[in-house]
Amino acid sequence: MLSLKHIHKTFNPGTVDEKVALQEICLTLKPGDFVTIIGSNGAGKSTLMNMIAGVIFPDGGTIEIDGLPVNHLAEHQRAPLIGRVFQDPMAGTAPNMTIEENLAIAYSRDKKRTLRKGVNRKRRELFREYLSSLHLGLENRLTAKVGLLSGGERQALSLLMATFTKPKVLLLDEHTAALDPARAQLITELTKEIVERSHLTTLMVTHNMKQAIELGNRLIMMDKGRIILDVPEEEKKNLTIDRLLSEFERIRGEKLANDRVMLA
């Protein structure tokens, strides 16, 4: 479903600011795989997500989504294939538009131009049904401006919008990190529910090791632009934070000096 082969990226090559962000990344996800990604600051996690989304392009290597080579497709050309939720709850929705208008945009993402009709009665019913799956009562607030929603409500809506059209790949970029613990837990549970229900192929970046262990069927750890650990489903079931930390120490020969990663 998602295949990355020998991906390299160096920012500002040949200058004093040269930075190798990704090196020799090879990663294949089967349909329905839910992979969590952890790693220290600057490990290359966001660069990897941006590369899959088409925000930045690799210097070398190939990216395929659902068998389609996408290396040279721009972000908007890949958009029908990809759902993405960012850390900032404000990032995925338009604050001055209503809930139903936001949903209408998400709904039309993979439709032909002729089918883009905005909101009608049939769609409103569909939106209500989808919103009620969030258990937040948003189905009764279809005409409320999104800017009025709380951070947690808005992130739940972003998640719904990103997954509405069942994208080939779902990218979750620390999407619970900006929420208080209760809201983060709610969004974590919704994520699990939606990903499982729609069998979505998912990559989730998180700094929370507990969350990385609990969610998904595979875990990868990145460091200095490389994948340094890839834990498959069976091993992941017995994984603990202590084991992850000692694996990091074993591979790197040093302790993981990163408070944000330790927060779990």
Ligand SMILES: Nc1ncnc2c1ncn2[C@@H]1O[C@H](COP(=O)(O)OP(=O)(O)OP(=O)(O)O)[C@@H](O)[C@H]1O
């Ligand atoms: N546009 C850019 N120009 C120059 N350097 C960049 C750019 N984007 C990222 N980098 C550098 O590439 C490296 C990888 O950054 P990236 O944001 O992917 O790390 P990350 O694992 O997401 O880190 P964090 O957990 O801190 O968000 C870092 O050293 C970063 O400074």
